[in-house]
Amino acid sequence: MRGEIIAIGDELTTGRILNSTSCFAAARLFAAGYKVPVLTTISDDLELISENLLQALARSDFVIVTGGLGTTSDDLTNEAVSAALARPATLYPEILRKIQAHSEHLSPRARASLEKLAWLPDGAHALHSEAKSAGYFLVHQGKPVFFLPGVPHEMRELMVEAVLPRLAVWDGKPTRRVRQRVYRVSGPGEAEINQCLADLEARDERAKIGYYPVSPEVQVSLTISAASGAEADALLADFDGEIRRRLGQDIYGLEEESLEEVVGELCRQRNLRLAVAESCSGGLIAAAVTRVPGSSAYFLGGVVAYSNLLKEKLLGVAGETLAAHGAVSAEVATEMAAGVRRASGADIALSATGIAGPDGGSEEKPVGTVYIGLAAAGGVRAELFTFNGKRGQIQEATAHRALDLLRRYLLSTQDSRPTGEKHG
Known part of the structure; x- marks a missing residue:
């Protein structure tokens, strides 16, 4: 079945409130095997509500409407539905009695205003006989239309307990089984990943691959x-194996796994202690690492050495190195990493030095130039990265790639020795 979601409220269209209700409904419907190709957000406007409802009914098998069911003058959904579907507003005494039974603690004036909740379009049925919140459905030209409150926790309750069970038995046809897996990829860009997986997209119409740069x-x-x-599980296993084979170590995690969680678990498994030395990233590497509960088991700490003076005094970077190569260089990055590892007693250390902008760049070293260093028992190395974007984006990218560099290193070796180019 194909459905559509309409969210109503000035607070949504002005950006004052995030439209979390549509997100929740779409996710639950998708997981249950329904297609929801259209999500619409509109203001509290009688004409817009009527117009969008009629359009949705014309192209969908069911419609879910959220918002505009309250007692205030700007709650217009019921009025718009009555007009659009030619269903006169009707007082439902049983609904009114239940509403009043749950509102005895309110003032007489407040209780009187609740009567509006019991005036519904003709043919409406309460979604949940015991629910305290507004919510109803009706069948129009053979299609179910569900009206849910815009208050997120009330909407979620009715969605799970009333809407999904009704849809499950609506047309008597079994819904398709849906499986989804999200791969979190670091390194290649969206276009490069798409090129790598493009032929997979045409292999089987039951499988769909999407790309989302975050x-x-x-x-x-x-x-x-x-x-x-069983069919869905088998197909998932087949495609999953091929995607993993093609993307390899560029996949750092699945679903909600964060890069810092993955790195932390690798450090914990290897019993490695980590320290960081940061310049352009301003402490973001350390902040990411310590977002993980229990990170004190492997993270010793870090130094934000923004000035050359602190790079020399706290990290032991040689003045000659700074003079010869500049603060943004592979040589300084390696001395920073080696210095914080030595000072902290860590098994492995990261460093970052670069130009986050908007000023400070040159033809030789433009804004976005970043060197990331990694030091371990057997040596030290640095890699050059070039990032695009504004200052904050460059700093975030630096922290991310530093942790990814460590992840890849830990996956590629059984000890704590970096391989590749050495400096110092």
Whole structure:
């Protein structure tokens, strides 16, 4: 079945409130096997509500409407529905009695205003006989239309307890089984990942691959829709194996896993202690690491050495190195990493030095130039990165790629020795 969601409220169209109700409904419907290709957000406007409802009914098998069911003058959904569907407003005494039974603690004036909640379009049925919140459905030209409150927790309750069960038995046809997996990818861009997986998209119409850049990473979604759970599971396993094979270590995690969680678990498994030395990232690497509960088991701490003076005094960067190569260089990055590792007693250390902008760049070293260093027992190395964007974006990208550099290193070696170019 194909559905549509309409969210109503001036607070949504002005950006004052995030439209979390549509997100919740779409996710639950998707997981249950329904297609929801259209989400609409409109203001509290009689004409807009009527127009969008009629359009949705013309192209969908069911419609879910949220918002505009309250007692105030700007709650216009019921009035608009009555006009659009030619269903006169009707007082439902049983609904009114239940509303009043739950509002005995209110003042007489407030209780009187609640009568508006019991005036519904003709043919309406309460969604939940025991629910304290507004919510009803009606059937128009053979299609179910659900009207839910805009208050998020009330809407979620009715969505789960009333809407989904009714849809499940509506047309008597079994819904398709849906499986989804989200891969979190660091390194290649959206276009490069798409090129790598493009031929997979045409392999089977039951599988769909989506690409979502969420800077500084890309999230790749695999969605399977099949007639049975067993069929969906088998297809998911097949596509999952191929995606993992093609993207390899560029996949750092699945679903809600964060890069800092993955890195932390690797450090914990190897019993490694980590320290960081930061300049252009301003402490964001340390902030990311310590977002993980229990990070004190492997994270010793860090130094934000923004000036050359502190790079020398706290990290032991040689004045000659700074003079010869500049603060933004592979040589300084490696000395920063080696210095914080030595000072802290860490097993492994990261460093970052670069130009976050908007000023400070040159033809040789433009804004976005960043060197990330990694030091361990057997040596030290630095890698050059060039990031785009505003200052904050460059700083976030620096922290992300520093942790990704550590992740890749830990996956590629069984000890704590970095490989590759060495400095110092």
